[in-house]
Amino acid sequence: MRFARLCRLLLAALLLAALPGIAGGTQPCSAFRDGKVDPARLDIMLAAADDGRLYRIEPAMSEFGFTVTSSLREVRGHFHEVQGGMAVDTLGFEQDQILVAIRTKSLDTNCAFIENMLRGVSFFDVEHYPEILFVSTRFEWMTQTSATLVGDLTMHGVTRPVTFDVRLTNVFGEHAEDTDTIIVKATSSIRRSDFGMKAIPSVVDDEVRLGMNVQARKYYATADIE
Numbered sequence: 001m002r003f004a005r006l007c008r009l010l011l012a013a014l015l016l017a018a019l020p021g022i023a024g025g026t027q028p029c030s031a032f033r034d035g036k037v038d039p040a041r042l043d044i045m046l047a048a049a050d051d052g053r054l055y056r057i058e059p060a061m062s063e064f065g066f067t068v069t070s071s072l073r074e075v076r077g078h079f080h081e082v083q084g085g086m087a088v089d090t091l092g093f094e095q096d097q098i099l100v101a102i103r104t105k106s107l108d109t110n111c112a113f114i115e116n117m118l119r120g121v122s123f124f125d126v127e128h129y130p131e132i133l134f135v136s137t138r139f140e141w142m143t144q145t146s147a148t149l150v151g152d153l154t155m156h157g158v159t160r161p162v163t164f165d166v167r168l169t170n171v172f173g174e175h176a177e178d179t180d181t182i183i184v185k186a187t188s189s190i191r192r193s194d195f196g197m198k199a200i201p202s203v204v205d206d207e208v209r210l211g212m213n214v215q216a217r218k219y220y221a222t223a224d225i226e
Helices: 001-019 041-051 112-121
Strands: 054-057 063-069 075-081 082-087 099-101 133-143 146-155 157-170 181-191 207-218
Touching: 001 181, 041 054, 041 082, 041 099, 075 112, 133 157
Parallel strands: none
Antiparallel strands: 054 082, 054 207, 063 075, 063 207, 082 099, 099 133, 133 146, 146 157, 157 181, 181 207
């Protein structure tokens, strides 16, 4: 039992060290210390790894973005550097959990002027707030492929509850049962003023529409940890 516990702790360190802002630091998992993530949430990820229910986000095959309307044009942005994982039971028997970390400096809008403005102190303020963090708190499954995802979004130094409408399938758009790859599509909307981003309200709408299209692959331990 002591050996199994040690292996579980090592697995947690490896999993979380892959998240941006953690790898290469003197303290592994430092970005999640001081109560940023409830340890019980991390335990869910560990249990999922043991049970073969842990899926790791594939950033190159995933997109995390937003859309906001302004008086000049509709602004669309997405982030290139996103990492995280999902503890998902595609049969719906076990507890689900999603943990996502996003590098704000990886913002891309295809417009240098807008990009620089959004990275500045009036909006994302990427120098002072280098990370956006989402930690789910519960899933409410409606069907085998659709759910409501509730969680805490931390952005610009503010944490607020956010609710996503989610569709979870395999790569063929079907119920993701016994599959190595899952597709998660989620949408929501927030008010940027709730996160302290109140600049130029006469030009940029307060409502921001969020969307993610995530491909995640099942994690397999390289050694028996029982």
